[in-house]
Amino acid sequence: MDRNKKIAIGCGGAGCLGLIVIVIVCVVLLSTGYITMPGGSNYNRNENFNATNKNTNSNSNVNENANSNSSTSSSLSDDDKHKLFQAAGMTRDNDVIQKVLRKLGFLTADNNVSDDYAPFVKGHMEWATNNYRFIQSVNTVEKARAYVDAHMND
Numbered sequence: 001m002d003r004n005k006k007i008a009i010g011c012g013g014a015g016c017l018g019l020i021v022i023v024i025v026c027v028v029l030l031s032t033g034y035i036t037m038p039g040g041s042n043y044n045r046n047e048n049f050n051a052t053n054k055n056t057n058s059n060s061n062v063n064e065n066a067n068s069n070s071s072t073s074s075s076l077s078d079d080d081k082h083k084l085f086q087a088a089g090m091t092r093d094n095d096v097i098q099k100v101l102r103k104l105g106f107l108t109a110d111n112n113v114s115d116d117y118a119p120f121v122k123g124h125m126e127w128a129t130n131n132y133r134f135i136q137s138v139n140t141v142e143k144a145r146a147y148v149d150a151h152m153n154d
Contacts, residue, residue, distance in 0.1 A: 024129075031128045031135045076104075076154060081120070082127040083134055084151055090135075090144035100148065 076084070081104055088100035101107035106117040128135060138144040 027132065028125065028129055031132055032125070079127075079131075080151070080154065082124055082131070084148065085120075085124060086128065086131075086135060087138045087144045087147040087151075090138050091141055091148060093141075093145070096145065096148055099152070103152065 084100055085104065088097045091097070098107060098111075101113075101117075102109075104120075106114050106120065108114060138147050
């Protein structure tokens with residue numbers, strides 16, 4: 001094998017490896033919702049909300065959820081926690097997200113994030129790469145909200 005063939009094989013291998021990395025990055029970005037597939041969803045990304053309503057809702061939910069955080073979150077498997085977390089994020093609804101974070105024990109009664117939240121989110125990235133089918137099953141706001149509503153009391 002001469003020098004030109006070695007260079008061609010090396011460049012081809014590097015190109016394939018680069019393409020594989022790009023595909024993996026795209027899958028992760030698609031599955032986490034940072035980018036959307038053309039025609040895949042049509043939800044509005046404006047997340048405007050009335051701060052007064054947010055405070056009213058979160059205050060009313062604090063009392064009903066404060067006692068259930070530890071018992072409810074421990075009854076869910078890790079996979080179920082990731083599914084609920086993913087679906088809540090896909091709703092793009094701050095109130096739904098807060099309710100799920102409280103249920104999972106990541107948001108305290110006084111709206112502080114627990115120490116367990118950052119490791120969970122780090123693990124969620126790996127979970128998302130292995131659970132693309134589930135993510136596709138909640139890829140619209142309506143489907144995600146339906147999943148959260150159906151599994152919020154599990």
